[in-house]
Amino acid sequence: MPGIAGTLGLARRIDDPVGIAITFDDGPHPEGTPAALEALAAADAKATFFLCGEQIERYPDLATEIVAAGHIAALHGYRHRNMLRLAPNTFVEDLERGIATIEDAIGLRPELYRPPYGIFSYPGMVEVKARGLRSLLWSRWGHDWRASRTGTEIAAEVTRDLDSGEVLLLHDADHYSEPGCWRGTVAALPMVVERIRSAGLRPVAA
Numbered sequence: 318m319p320g321i322a323g324t325l326g327l328a329r330r331i332d333d334p335v336g337i338a339i340t341f342d343d344g345p346h347p348e349g350t351p352a353a354l355e356a357l358a359a360a361d362a363k364a365t366f367f368l369c370g371e372q373i374e375r376y377p378d379l380a381t382e383i384v385a386a387g388h389i390a391a392l393h394g395y396r397h398r399n400m401l402r403l404a405p406n407t408f409v410e411d412l413e414r415g416i417a418t419i420e421d422a423i424g425l426r427p428e429l430y431r432p433p434y435g436i437f438s439y440p441g442m443v444e445v446k447a448r449g450l451r452s453l454l455w456s457r458w459g460h461d462w463r464a465s466r467t468g469t470e471i472a473a474e475v476t477r478d479l480d481s482g483e484v485l486l487l488h489d490a491d492h493y494s495e496p497g498c499w500r501g502t503v504a505a506l507p508m509v510v511e512r513i514r515s516a517g518l519r520p521v522a523a
Contacts, residue, residue: 327437329454330482336521337513338484339364340455341502342393342431345372345379346490349499353489354386356506362520364388365453367431370395370418372492380422389522390419391429392450397493400432400441408441416448429453429523433493453523455486461502462494468504475505476512484523485509 331338339357344350344366357364366383368390373380383390395415400408412430419427430450432441437452445452459475460466475485487505491498513520 327442327452327454329456330484331453331521331523332482333521334481335518336481337479337518338523339487339509339520340367340391340431340453340484340523341365341487341489342367343372343397343488343490343493344368345376345383346492346499347376347379349489349491349503350376350379350383352499352503353506354382354388356503357388358386360507360510360520362510363522364520365391365429365523366489367391367393367429368419369393369397369492370415371397372490373418373422377422380419384423384425387522389429390423390425390427391431391453391523392416392419392427393431394433397433399434400436400438405438405440405444408438409444412444412448416450431455453484455484457483458486459502459505461488461505462491462498464491464495464498464501466498466501468501468506468508471501471505472508472512476509476516479513479516479518481518
């Protein structure tokens with residue numbers, strides 16, 4: 318919730334006077350990620366991909382492709398689990414394994430972290446910060462984890478009344494959501510980028 322995130326010092330926006338951060342959760346995905354990369358390339362836009370370690374292990378080449386295309390590879394945990402349901406030592410193991418998986422795949426240590434479901438525990442916040450990771454939640458979403466959502470619906474919701482510094486949450490994968498939901502996201506991307514630019518803003522990586 319915005320109020321709680323603010324009290325805890327958890328960022329939901331970026332400090333950019335003209336930028337809108339496009340972000341994706343839950344990948345990489347063998348179909349959704351390449352399709353999202355193609356749409357971003359066509360629109361000449363950059364984004365941040367919050368990746369799950371267990372999916373990087375399945376598709377390491379896609380993590381490499383994300384970075385090679387000029388996007389940011391960030392951490393979404395090793396497994397997609399609610400932090401509040403994990404013992405502190407279990408969360409630490411998941412966090413460190415996720416960091417190591419990204420490093421092994423792309424040769425870079427991630428700088429950004431977003432927890433699954435956007436849910437933090439206080440001990441989890443401490444452990445993330447202790448490892449030098451910067452946390453980033455989001456300020457807008459398009460409910461694009463639902464397969465019934467069309468690209469037009471997703472784009473309209475996630476870009477409504479845009480203001481500089483917004484962080485948009487999208488999904489390039491359906492590993493943890495409704496099968497095929499990434500198709501609506503990919504269809505929405507050209508509209509999302511066009512609306513950002515029409516508002517006098519620019520799409521950026523976080």
